[in-house]
């Protein structure tokens with residue numbers, strides 16, 4: 505029996521991978537590939553009433569910056585370097601832009617952008633994250649519903665750092681982004697790349713599949729398909745640090761006690777191969793609204 509693609513509605517789909525929620529619940533899931541739009545999607549998809557249960561873990565580092573241990577320490581150091589790198593890519597050719605960070609988490613990227621003079625707006629699904637970010641930014645952080653109610657062309661830049669893989673209704677979502685962005689505005693999207701060496705190496709244990717929190721899994725072609733006709737892809741940038749972090753997490757799922765060293769090994773191999781192929785563990789796509 506085929507499963508219908510949640511983006512294009514095609515039933516021309518096939519099982520890509522069977523896997524578990526290795527991170528939290530150990531429940532079984534499946535990733536299905538759509539042959540029409542090339543999207544990979546998680547099934548079954550937990551509905552709105554229960555999806556929150558899959559995020560309840562102290563291990564969810566994006567919401568936990570004070571955790572002790574080597575990996576959280578590295579994670580936080582790298583996060584700072586990454587923020588500067590992400591800001592440089594994002595703000596190119598703009599002076600004091602109106603910037604929306606959709607899925608802003610605890611607001612670290614916006615905090616940096618605010619200091620650099622951007623007129624910032626934050627938005628997150630999680631109430632805890634919104635409260636933490638609001639305190640940090642001294643500004644109300646909005647829910648998605650509040651952001652979608654803003655006037656057309658409210659922003660010059662919209663960023664989504666590892667957010668699009670969590671979005672259930674991609675079609676509605678991409679329409680809202682199009683509406684909110686001013687003409688020639690930039691849409692900056694970072695997502696894991698399932699064609700990277702580390703993804704192909706770890707297969708079902710690849711930590712960036714992260715089912716069922718990640719509902720969509722992208723590659724260059726499928727990501728562009730979502731924004732085609734409305735946006736032009738200007739450039740793709742690598743996120744090289746993700747290869748190490750994701751490999752270390754994946755090593756844990758494999759059950760390897762030496763996850764740190766092995767993660768570094770596989771992560772650096774992934775980056776080395778990607779130099780030739782462009783298939784980095786995570787990619788940043790910069791689109792321009794037309």
Ligand SMILES: [Zn+2]
Pocket residue numbers: 509510511512513514538539540541542543
């Ligand atoms: Zn499809």
